[in-house]
Amino acid sequence: MNFIYFEIEKEETINDFLKSYHVSKKNIYKQELFNLLRVDGEVKKLNYMLKKGDVLEIKLAPFDGVITPHEGEVEIIYEDDDIVIVNKPEKLLIHEDGNTTNTLTNILNFYYQKKGYDYPVLATHRLDYETTGLVLFAKHFLSLSFLSRQFEERRVSKKYFALCEGYLKPYYAILDYPIMKDRHSNKYVVNKKGKLARTEYQVIDQFDNKTKCEVYLNDGGRTHQIRVHLSYLGHPVVGDKLYGKGGSSLYLHFSEIEFIHPRTKKKIKFKIDPPF
Template identity: 40%
Template sequence: MLDAPIQISIHDNWDGITAQTLFKDIWQTPKKQLHQWRMEKTVCKNEEIINWLEPLRSGDIITIKINHEQETNVQPNSIPCEILYEDEHLLIVNKPAGLLVHPNHDERNTLANSIAAYLQSKNDQRKVRHIHRLDQNTSGAILYAKHVLSHTILNKMLENRSIQRTYWALADGILTSNGQINKPIGRDRHHPTRRRVSKTGQAAITNYQVLECFPHDQLTFVQCSLATGRTHQIRVHMQALGHPLAGDLLYGGSPRFSRQALHARLLEFTHPFTLERIKVTAPFHDDPPIFDLTRYS
């Protein structure tokens, strides 16, 4: 399984361009990687060594003979793992609240351990890489790359903001209008893990939309989308707005819930190889259910 080739069918949009243009300009393959593949002749078109300057045609099959990097640092652990989307290029997983995304030392109770066990059950021991993270006590959809080329492309897409991430949250207090929070975020020198709004911090932009208000419970159901991806961004920005997330004790939220009421609800992007529009919604699994809105009034 580790030497399984990558296969990509040439889309109509790429008809007539050269392989060199596709790899270098459209997929933005790193020069070192592309040079290695060219020297080793590991890229084929329709089962023949590719001519990099020859025009591609719709329906051509590109094959990259690659030795996938084997996962050696993460021990498999059969923690339940909900797969929301999977193909040979990428993986989207619904992370439960309470799990770290990746072990810091020798932890075995992380999402990475769970995914390693899932892949092992399919006789696949390749190393997958997360494209973005979620805080330990935030739940929802996380995107992973399954090989080096998809990792490069998806990282670029995240940087270019062509991967839309939508979060649902319950904020303390009542917000009455939609808005944008544009405040830089930096480390809090008085606390090892906390972040804060800081003039010298990194640029951070969060757009928020009020979906529903619950005056009796003093809660507002908010949808947030990220134009940047700073650590704790939504949590810090909502605190700065004067409406910290319910359950988020680190940032002044009420102790209403056992964790911050934040869920990565939706991932949406154009698949880099099929050019299909991928739209994945992550269900909730809290018990008791934080996002069961019938609980509030």
């Protein structure tokens, strides 16, 4: 059994402490039901009043979901007691699709189970199969709830690198084009009836009838948003089989993420250079 510990900074009930992480009522109730909450080694109820300086100890019990560990290589960029950030290679799923267990989540959980940490480590967001770059994982249910809320509220800043076809102009622009899924083609398209989507880009280099640019999603991001917007401009991402000409690799890389850390409650940023 694994444990997490929190040093309490202000007077509040255990219930209010858990709610501050946006943990669901159902999950909060289970913590009390299964006697998973302790202070100074003694089991406590949700209405117990924590004092500044107390250490809240929570036993980790995986109630939901089953992970199928899969042996493989994983590149960890950063880890602490609450989160882990991984550099995802191309052509690897984050979650199972029913056809394979060779996913980033399963590989990472194999790594942690070998180290004796058997609580599910789960991704807080998605990244396309072909896309490379940063993936943020939560190591327990508090950080998962806390980080998931930031993604839901579109408060996570993201920067990508993209190599697109042709010479993109203007050199800087903010694209405000709503997108939606087209049920006939099973692709996402720009449509005034779609959901709001804002993409900001800055050209950084142009060569061989291609453009390399930084792309910012400071308001969250929709499925395939960058790929759809660049294709709509007539400059699809190089290697995009769905929205462009196709190729052996998709030249889209999630290079930088900024979010509020679940323990420190301060903004933190991580970055990694693109492979192109």
